[in-house]
Amino acid sequence: xxxxxxxxxxxxxxxxxxxxxxNLSEIEYDTGSLRIRxxxxxxxxxxxxxxxxxxxxxxxxxxxxxxxxxxxxxxxxHPGAVTSPMVGVSYMSPEPGSARFIDVGAVVAxxxxxxxxxxxxxxxxxxxxxxxxITRILVTDGQPVEFGEPLVxxx
Numbered sequence: 001x002x003x004x005x006x007x008x009x010x011x012x013x014x015x016x017x018x019x020x021x022x023n024l025s026e027i028e029y030d031t032g033s034l035r036i037r038x039x040x041x042x043x044x045x046x047x048x049x050x051x052x053x054x055x056x057x058x059x060x061x062x063x064x065x066x067x068x069x070x071x072x073x074x075x076x077x078h079p080g081a082v083t084s085p086m087v088g089v090s091y092m093s094p095e096p097g098s099a100r101f102i103d104v105g106a107v108v109a110x111x112x113x114x115x116x117x118x119x120x121x122x123x124x125x126x127x128x129x130x131x132x133x134i135t136r137i138l139v140t141d142g143q144p145v146e147f148g149e150p151l152v153x154x155x
Contacts (some may be wrong), residue, residue, distance in 0.1 A: 012036060025119050027147065028087050037087075039120050075138055075150035082129060082152045084145045088119035092141040100141075102152070106134045114152055117145060128154060 015027050015038040026039035075081050084090075092100045092115050101113050108114065113125045114134075136153040139145055 024086050026086055078153055080154045081150045084149045084151055086117055086119050087147050088117040090139040090143050090145050091116040102134050104134055104137055
């Protein structure tokens, strides 16, 4: 028999305030033994009870990459990295079968849509924070993404 740990009200309030401060639609906090997700839908803020921790992931073997290539784990620290402001699923085009928003080598303007992230059945455009050339696309169509995960590199 499993017992549900008590809701940490102060932590939920802090996450809800962070959600408001950053204008995100959802945020997730996970310590391994505690997982709290706070999401905004229709202006209301919802919270979800902690869930059982998932089994630890088995690390994949490193893949050799050519010199000069940015490794995915290093991409978040790249000065041109555009990171995900939320947890969701990435989409590279406005609808299935249509042209992608961007490709490697594309020149983008500040504010141009790079991709969409679907969260809570809402499609959120991810816009270029500045103009430049797309040198790396780090996600694929339909790929789940985490908060802070690097999506593309603009140089």
